[in-house]
Amino acid sequence: MIKQKIIWTVLKLFFYLKREGFSGAMHRVQRKFIPEPRYSTWYKKNGVFKRKGSWNIREIHKLNRNIDIIFLEDNISKKTISKLDKQIYKPRGIYSNMYAGGGEYILLVQGNVDFEIDALYEFYQRIRENPAADIIYCDHDIEYSRPVFKPDFNYDLLLSYNYIGNVVLIRRKQLDFIRVQQQDKANIYEIIFQLIEIGANIDHIPIVLYHDMQECTKENTIIKGIIRDHLIRMGYNISISNGIVEGTFRVRYKLLSEPMVSIIIPNMDHIGDLKKCLNSVIQKQKYKNYEIIIVENNSVEGKTFEYYKYLLKTFENVRVLHWKKEFNYSTINNYAVKNAKGRYVLLLNNDVELIGENVLAEMVGVCSRKDVGAVGAKLYYSDRTIQHAGIIVGYGGIAGHAFLNCDGNINGYMGRINCCQNYSAVTAACMLVKKGIYEAVGGMDTSYKVAFNDVDFCLKIVNKGLRIVYTPFAEAYHYESKTRGADDNYKKMKRFNQEIDLFRSKWGKYISDGDPAYNPNLTLYKWDFSLKK
Structure with missing residues (x-):
């Protein structure tokens, strides 16, 4: 057992050297032994x-x-x-x-x-x-x-x-x-x-x-009036209320109708997770104009196909498409989007469970703005720690989730866990995008079979001059990669490294320039917006 741990530690060190370079790998070692700098000390330096x-x-x-x-x-x-x-x-x-x-x-x-x-x-x-x-x-x-x-x-x-x-x-x-x-x-x-x-x-x-x-x-009523008047001048039908963080505000975009949303869920067996995911949509969401497209990908359990038959018999707005080739997240979603009927597309992992009844309404409302290309949600692990609150390009030398593993009850640096805001990317585990925009950027790059396809996709949207929005008012649990499994063997790590190299070759300048949603005074080697050492 000890020998296996040593081997695995050495493998991880080589992985971090490959992914983040020598300085990045050393950062991972140092942060276990060197405390975070006090601001007074940082300021003097x-x-x-x-x-x-x-x-x-x-x-x-x-x-x-x-x-x-x-x-x-x-x-x-x-x-x-x-x-x-x-x-x-x-x-x-x-x-x-x-x-x-x-x-x-x-x-x-x-x-x-x-x-x-x-x-x-x-x-x-x-x-x-x-x-x-x-x-x-x-x-x-x-x-x-x-x-x-x-x-x-x-x-x-x-x-x-x-x-x-x-x-x-x-x-x-x-x-x-x-x-x-x-x-x-x-x-x-x-x-x-x-x-x-x-x-x-x-x-x-x-x-x-x-x-x-x-x-x-300033009094809340004054600030609300400033925001409301601005958005009315911009042509939006909105309401404003106090936000989660004291002194912040939430904007709701009122919809005159419910445009159709195509919810795309790739799946391979694991019908327990799939049921939980579908129930959180079908039984809970107030927003009803949607279709569900399950993309079946190489399931082997008989009960999976029995469940598909039940869904098709019971719900008119559920379809099952079959993708019999190897798993490629980008290819699967591109295939499903071509068959989607909705004006909007919700990319949704089969291990995601929506929280509350207004997730779809919130995401569609924000995405209805003409300046917005895609919207992401606040995702928790099962223990209510943060799995996703936006993506920072440059984290760990490539890209990573903001506030990863932080307590889900905190507001985070500048209150950013619980404020609607723009990021360079959001995770495709729960991402709403206009179908027209999806097609305009050429869909997801199929060279990214598993990792970084969503980041690459979002950056293509940003390059079109559109905004990526993270909203904490759309929440979900993400039990993460239960179907696919972790990247814990040589073949998967090799594939992951290839995707890292591809991302760096394509977006290296974006990484070196620094993510505009972040700040160069903050570290890239912890996900909690700590001061750079």
């Missing part, structure tokens, strides 16, 4: 102390002073003003009226904040790097202790709450499109939504440039 070396003082004195600072509230501390006086890149002017000054850009500030000494310098440098940017925001922390490392522009997370924060740089000419009636009612959250509506280019600086000394709060 990565904050303004480290950035001083990149300042060109002579160049700074020659820079145009084209940034005005606008304070939207009156409760600004003397300390904040004194910090602005010490900025290495001086503002053109400091005002309390949004339309005052004459700089090309304005830095809007709401609430009581304490700036880093190079804050304006970093904003100016980003303007030079990306002159097309109309809005620029940055990372921050709360009272020098709680870091908020944000994703790049994340529309659905912004609909959940103002993750962008209380400091944002805006191109002055954009003010012509902002409808603020009274200066004392101006709100960064509302201004950002108005600029989104005219197609503003939004950029993000992943550096802590200010410290919130007092969290800026």
Whole structure:
């Protein structure tokens, strides 16, 4: 037994070396012995102390002073003003009226904040790097202790709450499109939504440039009104309620009708799991306009086919297709989609059990938006730990599930387990996609027989300019890979490594650039959004 464990450990080490390289494999070893860094320690190593070396003082004195600072509230501390006086890149002017000054850009500030000494310098440098940017925001922390490392522009997370924060740089000419009636009612959250509506280019600086000394709060009714008015202007019929996390919100998209959903379930034996899966759809879901397509793939048990006969006899909206070749998840789903009648397709594993009665309604509502290509659900293991809450490209050197194995009752970093938001990918274990989009991107790449087919598929959708949305309001249990089994023998590991190589060759730049739904200050070798060591 001990000998087998040693052999298996050595095999895993070789696997991690192959998948993640030497540094990635060493990370897996180190994290068992080296504790997570405290933010205070991390800040000293990565904050303004480290950035001083990149300042060109002579160049700074020659820079145009084209940034005005606008304070939207009156409760600004003397300390904040004194910090602005010490900025290495001086503002053109400091005002309390949004339309005052004459700089090309304005830095809007709401609430009581304490700036880093190079804050304006970093904003100016980003303007030079990306002159097309109309809005620029940055990372921050709360009272020098709680870091908020944000994703790049994340529309659905912004609909959940103002993750962008209380400091944002805006191109002055954009003010012509902002409808603020009274200066004392101006709100960064509302201004950002108005600029989104005219197609503003939004950029993000992943550096802590200010410290919130007092969290800026607005009444829920005001924030709900901002979100509601924005979505109504965008043409959506919606309702808004409080979210799971305090201070966050849930948007429900009302459907005038129920478009047909084709639910595709590959299956090989394991009818106990299949029954549980089907019952969670047929007996529980309020949304009724669907068809179920079971793709039979090399079952051998007689009771499986007896169950198929029962389903076909009992339910008019159930079909069984037969795929007699070897298991290839991509090929099987592509085959089923060609035979699907629905406007939407729900890819569903046979070992998934939907929780509650509104999973289909929630996913179809979100996917009905014209800017959305696919929607994923919040999945739990049987012990209620997280199996899926979105996918981060770059995790473990390739891609992995956000918050994997975390307690299903926690909200996670920035509340992201329980907020609707955009990711680069979601798992196809429970993924809703418009059939037209599925076909437009060429379906799933059949080179990925088992792994990474869903990530590759989602990235193709993203490349079409559409959003991938994760919603925590569609929940399910995923008993994961019971039919197929684990990748625990040489043949399966060889296939898995081939799929890794294929994914890297195709999406290597996406991995190296960093997932826009993540943040470069966070580690890629744990799934809980820990600080990078």
